[in-house]
Amino acid sequence: MADVERVLDQAGLQNPHVREYVRFWAGVTEPDRIEVVDAADDDRLVAEALEAGELRPAGEGLYYSRSYVKDTARSEERTIVATSDPADRGVYNNWHDGDELGAAQLERMRGQSRGRTMYVVPYLMAPPGSPLEAYAAGVELTDNRPVVLHMIRMARVGIAHLDSLEDPASFVRAVHVTGDLPNLGQGTPEDQRYFVTVADRRTILHFGSSYGGNALLGKIAHGLRQACYDGRASGRFLAEQFMLLGITDHETGRRYHVCGGFPSASGKTNLAMTLAPEALGERYTVDFYGDDIAWLWVGDDGRIRAMNPENGVFGVAKDTNEHTNPTALRSIEPGTGAIFTNVAYNPVTQEVWWEGKGPRPTDDGWEDWKGERIADREDGDTAPWAHPNSRFTTTLANVPNVAADFEEPAGVPVDAIIFGGRTSDREPLVRAITDLAEGVYDGLTLGAEATFAADGLDGQLRYDPMSMRPFLAYAEADYAAHWLKIIGAATQQPIFAHVNWFQKDLGDDGDGHFLWPGYRENLRPLLWLVRHQAGEVAGRRTPVGVIPTAEELELVGLDLPAADLDRLLTIDVERWRQEMGFREEHLRQFEGLPEEIWEAHRRVAAALDAEAG
Numbered sequence: 001m002a003d004v005e006r007v008l009d010q011a012g013l014q015n016p017h018v019r020e021y022v023r024f025w026a027g028v029t030e031p032d033r034i035e036v037v038d039a040a041d042d043d044r045l046v047a048e049a050l051e052a053g054e055l056r057p058a059g060e061g062l063y064y065s066r067s068y069v070k071d072t073a074r075s076e077e078r079t080i081v082a083t084s085d086p087a088d089r090g091v092y093n094n095w096h097d098g099d100e101l102g103a104a105q106l107e108r109m110r111g112q113s114r115g116r117t118m119y120v121v122p123y124l125m126a127p128p129g130s131p132l133e134a135y136a137a138g139v140e141l142t143d144n145r146p147v148v149l150h151m152i153r154m155a156r157v158g159i160a161h162l163d164s165l166e167d168p169a170s171f172v173r174a175v176h177v178t179g180d181l182p183n184l185g186q187g188t189p190e191d192q193r194y195f196v197t198v199a200d201r202r203t204i205l206h207f208g209s210s211y212g213g214n215a216l217l218g219k220i221a222h223g224l225r226q227a228c229y230d231g232r233a234s235g236r237f238l239a240e241q242f243m244l245l246g247i248t249d250h251e252t253g254r255r256y257h258v259c260g261g262f263p264s265a266s267g268k269t270n271l272a273m274t275l276a277p278e279a280l281g282e283r284y285t286v287d288f289y290g291d292d293i294a295w296l297w298v299g300d301d302g303r304i305r306a307m308n309p310e311n312g313v314f315g316v317a318k319d320t321n322e323h324t325n326p327t328a329l330r331s332i333e334p335g336t337g338a339i340f341t342n343v344a345y346n347p348v349t350q351e352v353w354w355e356g357k358g359p360r361p362t363d364d365g366w367e368d369w370k371g372e373r374i375a376d377r378e379d380g381d382t383a384p385w386a387h388p389n390s391r392f393t394t395t396l397a398n399v400p401n402v403a404a405d406f407e408e409p410a411g412v413p414v415d416a417i418i419f420g421g422r423t424s425d426r427e428p429l430v431r432a433i434t435d436l437a438e439g440v441y442d443g444l445t446l447g448a449e450a451t452f453a454a455d456g457l458d459g460q461l462r463y464d465p466m467s468m469r470p471f472l473a474y475a476e477a478d479y480a481a482h483w484l485k486i487i488g489a490a491t492q493q494p495i496f497a498h499v500n501w502f503q504k505d506l507g508d509d510g511d512g513h514f515l516w517p518g519y520r521e522n523l524r525p526l527l528w529l530v531r532h533q534a535g536e537v538a539g540r541r542t543p544v545g546v547i548p549t550a551e552e553l554e555l556v557g558l559d560l561p562a563a564d565l566d567r568l569l570t571i572d573v574e575r576w577r578q579e580m581g582f583r584e585e586h587l588r589q590f591e592g593l594p595e596e597i598w599e600a601h602r603r604v605a606a607a608l609d610a611e612a613g
């Protein structure tokens with residue numbers, strides 16, 4: 001077995017708690033070698049991964065990787081947040097007793113890294129100097145080199161982050177063991193995979209996957225689940241699956257910050273990377289802060305402040321193209337070090353392709369995401385070349401419109417909090433909500449169609465509170481109360497809004513097209529929102545919030561059919577009244593929900609009834 005002490009000495013890793021942790025887990029998983037990782041090791045690790053065939057070249061400084069065919073998305077039913085307090089049991093966190101589950105997971109991992117290297121990856125999920133830095137440090141132990149390369153892109157990696165710990169023992173212990181992927185019974189009753197966060201021990205134990213959403217522990221398990229728990233345990237912050245962007249109006253000189261939650265694969269990355277619509281000229285610019293996670297707290301100035309704890313983007317490849325997301329394409333150009341996962345690959349030309357990237361190339365030499373040659377396909381085989389959840393991974397610094405102050409420790413003040421999802425009917429383009437309890441209520445009742453980012457759920461309609469359903473760490477009622485407390489403590493409350501880019505033409509003679517063009521045009525409803533907050537546009541009051549009039553919405557250069565626009569800005573009262581019954585059932589699951597939330601629900605229901613007459 002590896003000489004742990006010597007390796008840690010050589011790396012200059014002195015923190016005795018980290019050393020003890022590495023020693024302990026090396027004893028459990030029994031790797032052949034141990035290596036301490038710094039971001040500066042990237043070039044060498046990439047070269048090794050290319051040599052080992054784990055990565056393949058995809059252009060100058062671009063890389064291609066493929067995951068095991070049954071390991072392409074997060075697995076929600078195998079994911080558990082455990083603690084020692086049964087009161088933490090929620091509807092969605094699959095709560096288990098932490099001691100019991102931690103012990104079982106340890107047994108599952110025993111000896112499973114034999115023959116492999118254990119990489120020690122110290123990381124920080126915060127801009128250095130953040131007031132929340134105490135909750136941000138972690139050390140991932142992983143036996144998977146591509147996971148290390150993803151971590152280097154997605155988090156701030158290096159042992160220096162361990163030196164600045166105020167309490168040297170307070171880092172998240174994040175253990176990732178890949179397991180023998182072809183023999184884990186994925187999706188069968190004998191499934192061996194477990195993705196466990198023992199939140200009150202600040203310990204993450206993931207076994208049985210090397211897919212990013214299951215294996216990049218800084219991002220998903222620490223940045224969301226652990227931080228969700230810590231935010232409440234400390235009483236200090238919220239950790240949410242939110243994008244975060246800035247809008248500058250160069251005519252007025254005003255600057256706004258908007259954050260918000262959309263379920264996975266529902267548009268966060270595209271919105272955060274968006275550019276102002278071309279037709280609006282140079283008046284507005286959009287700054288990128290984050291596309292998947294935001295931590296929110298009350299700043300010294302009394303305002304809600306937010307920051308992105310990540311250092312990179314793990315974006316959905318499908319439909320990323322020059323029209324939908326030119327910013328994303330610039331961030332994965334040659335020289336960026338980007339990694340593509342589970343897209344189609346051409347080993348001869350070293351190109352990558354995905355559905356919606358552009359015209360489909362001719363079959364010559366191409367392989368689909370499984371590595372099967374397209375030329376060998378049977379006639380009529382129309383399976384996508386890229387997996388629908390194929391991804392690109394790149395660092396924030398590669399994003400052309402990343403905000404100049406994206407690493408500002410004090411974060412940015414939040415003007416608006418938005419929720420949205422894939423909803424093909426009922427939800428208008430945007431509705432603004434000024435009341436805090438109604439805003440939190442709206443987040444809790446976020447309902448959307450599920451996507452390919454989670455296994456086996458595509459297209460199913462389901463509630464996803466604040467888009468945190470896969471990441472909630474404790475009971476939903478307490479989560480709602482914590483939200484009311486944190487946002488309620490601000491001296492200047494952000495406005496809330498619900499947005500929907502995905503309403504479809506589903507009428508009797510409708511063709512199912514998206515009513516709203518989406519992508520860059522999504523800035524228009526956001527501009528309306530911040531103007532509404534500033535009192536510049538009144539909107540039209542409805543039972544479910546204030547919606548823009550057609551005159552108020554900036555529509556210059558947009559050629560929308562009048563009927564579509566009308567539908568986008570209309571409330572279907574009967575459909576909404578039906579929805580209220582579903583919501584009541586949904587909320588009833590959360591025992592002890594704050595009375596303010598129920599009051600908000602009843603207010604909205606009564607207003608809808610009054611509207612129906």
Ligand code: GDP
Pocket residue numbers: 262263264265266267268269270271291315316317318319320324501502514517518519522
């Ligand atoms: P995220 O997973 O929430 O970050 O979502 P992404 O921004 O990666 O988008 C997921 C999928 O939805 C991609 O295939 C996008 O092309 C698509 N998408 C994103 N924004 C829009 C939009 O405004 N309209 C439509 N129709 N599709 C969108």
Ligand code: PGA
Pocket residue numbers: 074213263264265266268269291292314315316453
């Ligand atoms: P997404 O991020 O929200 O961009 O899809 C990854 C995930 O949530 O699995």
Ligand code: MN
Pocket residue numbers: 241264265292
């Ligand atoms: Mn996400």
Ligand code: MN
Pocket residue numbers: 265268269270291292314315316
């Ligand atoms: Mn995303």
